[in-house]
Amino acid sequence: MTLRTIEPAQHTAAKVAGFLYLFTMATAIFGESYVRGQLIVRGDAVQTARNIAASERLFRIGIAGDLITVVGVVILVWALYVVLKPINWFKSRYIPRALAAWGIFSSLVLAIVTLAIMVFPSLADVMTLAYMVPMFIYEVGLGLWLLVKGIQAPIVADSTAPWRSHASPNQAMQLTKERMKKEL
Numbered sequence: 122m123t124l125r126t127i128e129p130a131q132h133t134a135a136k137v138a139g140f141l142y143l144f145t146m147a148t149a150i151f152g153e154s155y156v157r158g159q160l161i162v163r164g165d166a167v168q169t170a171r172n173i174a175a176s177e178r179l180f181r182i183g184i185a186g187d188l189i190t191v192v193g194v195v196i197l198v199w200a201l202y203v204v205l206k207p208i209n210w211f212k213s214r215y216i217p218r219a220l221a222a223w224g225i226f227s228s229l230v231l232a233i234v235t236l237a238i239m240v241f242p243s244l245a246d247v248m249t250l251a252y253m254v255p256m257f258i259y260e261v262g263l264g265l266w267l268l269v270k271g272i273q274a275p276i277v278a279d280s281t282a283p284w285r286s287h288a289s290p291n292q293a294m295q296l297t298k299e300r301m302k303k304e305l
Contacts, residue, residue: 132271134203135215139267141200142260145193148186154250156183204272215272220262227255 156179162168173180204215234252238245 127272128207131204131207134200135267135272138197138200138204139264139269139271141193141197142264142267145190145197146257146260146264148190148193152183152186152190156180156186216263216266220259220266223255224259224263227259231256 160169160172160176160180160183162172208215230252234244234248238248
């Protein structure tokens, strides 16, 4: 078995990603549910315009919140890149398999229902935001996992592990780094 090392930058990036999953979710929910929920009247553009004119500050706060969310998501993507760059991210085992499987399931539900709502807009009234709950659970779970637990070095089978040879610890570390570079 080989224990792959995790760079300090990966640990930091995992914590940043965990925080940003939670933070951007909060800012997005605020903008979508609170701000737009108070201003937008579905099917009535005139009343929506009146609401925006009457609550200009709230509308501007919503725009600022959306910008903060977008910047947060860009940083989140960068943090995930730093975490996943050195490994084969389909086999990393950085997060529990059950959580990863839930994320895949949640993504499929979100994609399928969103597509269905595009084709059948009246479905949105029936579904409300319920179809987003699995993704909410996944993102909160992943965010908390990364924020609290971070990432752990995965153990992988390797019959040519450097410490099975007569290499010194420094040589073993160098051999491991070289092998990891070759895998990339």
